[in-house]
Amino acid sequence: MSAIEKTRHDFTIRGAEPGDLGAIVEIDQQVSGAKKTRYWRDALELYSSHRDKGFFLVAEREHRVAGFILGEIRAWEFGSPPCGWVYAIGVARANLLEGVGTQLLDALCAHFQKANVDKVRTMIARQDHELLSFFRSYGMMAGPYQQLELELGSH
Amino acid sequence: MNLQRATRLALYAVLELADQPDKQLSRAEIAEKFEVSGNHLSKVMRDLGKAGLVEAVRGVGGGYWFSGNAKRTTLMDVIKIFEPARFENAGEREPGKATDLGRTLNLVLDEINETIQATLNSISIQTMLQIKNRSMIHSSRGG
Numbered sequence: 001m002s003a004i005e006k007t008r009h010d011f012t013i014r015g016a017e018p019g020d021l022g023a024i025v026e027i028d029q030q031v032s033g034a035k036k037t038r039y040w041r042d043a044l045e046l047y048s049s050h051r052d053k054g055f056f057l058v059a060e061r062e063h064r065v066a067g068f069i070l071g072e073i074r075a076w077e078f079g080s081p082p083c084g085w086v087y088a089i090g091v092a093r094a095n096l097l098e099g100v101g102t103q104l105l106d107a108l109c110a111h112f113q114k115a116n117v118d119k120v121r122t123m124i125a126r127q128d129h130e131l132l133s134f135f136r137s138y139g140m141m142a143g144p145y146q147q148l149e150l151e152l153g154s155h
Numbered sequence: 156m157n158l159q160r161a162t163r164l165a166l167y168a169v170l171e172l173a174d175q176p177d178k179q180l181s182r183a184e185i186a187e188k189f190e191v192s193g194n195h196l197s198k199v200m201r202d203l204g205k206a207g208l209v210e211a212v213r214g215v216g217g218g219y220w221f222s223g224n225a226k227r228t229t230l231m232d233v234i235k236i237f238e239p240a241r242f243e244n245a246g247e248r249e250p251g252k253a254t255d256l257g258r259t260l261n262l263v264l265d266e267i268n269e270t271i272q273a274t275l276n277s278i279s280i281q282t283m284l285q286i287k288n289r290s291m292i293h294s295s296r297g298g
Contacts, residue, residue, distance in 0.1 A: 126269055132277035133229075139289065142274070 011066060011100060013107040016056040018044055023065035024058070027090040043070060055111045059091075059100045067091035069104035073117050078145060084112035086122040089131075101134055123147060156271055162237040164191055165199050169208055169233055172221035173280045174287075179218030199237075206236045223280070230283065231275035242272055 016024065021041055029035050047056040047070065054072040058065045069089045075082035086108065091100045109120055121143055124131050158166070167189045172180060186196045200219060203209045208223040234241065251257040278286075 126273035129273070129276045132273060133279060133282070136277050137226075137279065137282045137285065139285065141286075 011059040011061050011098075011103055013057055013059055013103060015048070015051065016044055016058045016068060017048070020044070020058050020065050020068070023092075024068050024090070027065070027068060027092045028088070030093050031090045047072075052115075055108055057104055057107055057111075059095075059104050061095075065092070066095040066098070067100040067104055069101075069108050071108045071112070071120075073112060073115055080145070081119075082117050084109070084115075084117045084120040086120060102138065105138055158234065159238055161195075161199050161202075162234055164189060164196065165203055165237055166230065166233050168196070168199060168219070169203065169221060169223070169228075169280060170283055170287075172209060172219055173223075173225045174284050176221060176225075179212060179216075179220050181218040185219070202236055203233075208233070208236075221280075225281040225284070226279055228280045229276050230278050230280075231272065233280075234275060242268060 021037070021044055024040050024044075025035060025037050028040065044056065047054040054070075056070050057068065059067040067090055070087045071084055072087065073082055073084050074080075086105070089101055089104060091104075112120055120140075122135060122140070124135065126132075168185050171185060171188065182193050182196055182200065185200075186193045200209060200211070204211060208221065208228065209219045210222040211217065211219050249257070252261065
């Protein structure tokens, strides 16, 4: 990904770089409450070397990272034709309600479409009404798959 | 999932009014569009008024307008006005609940309830109108 996109709110959407690690960890910590430096360092390394399938983008204004989004194209998992997955999205508390999340998701979807993928999916905790509302307002609806899980050792 | 008639009517009224924020709609106009009696609608509008979701201007040329926050008001907010107990531990005192089978059945029913609640809590009035507008675009392209 080489294109740098200037957005209508003066945020620049660009590919994440190793130097963004601190900001990404901090934003994620604001959202999730957990500090996951190693996880994000590994993700940055992985997705900067596989930019054909995975997209790790950040929104930046005046050299400050205001948000990030991580997504990937996966094919034939769960029997599904190639589709884009949104793995994570985060917006700095100071930049909430400025349209950062929408601009990041717009940019990610544009990359998916450029790769001839016509569907995007994500998975959100049922209790996370705020994030659910965000994706709903973007137009996402329940898909044809249902997530199931098992407490291992329970049977 | 079925909604009571008053709840469904309340959702229609709120959505119709929120879709036309610059316009006041009379009780008769809303009743005619959704094929209900004016009397039935009156009670619904009164309850919506008490909840702060609609306001009325009386007299000639008067009518209702949406006074809530379309971005922040969810389908669940409206449903709870008319069916406050719908999602409260359904079957709490039902016979058989304390049995193994009763507990197992409730496990599955709770799972369904949680999914429904998450959906209703995450769809705002504004999102509903966006869905409606997108569906209209799709059907006009298709037809």
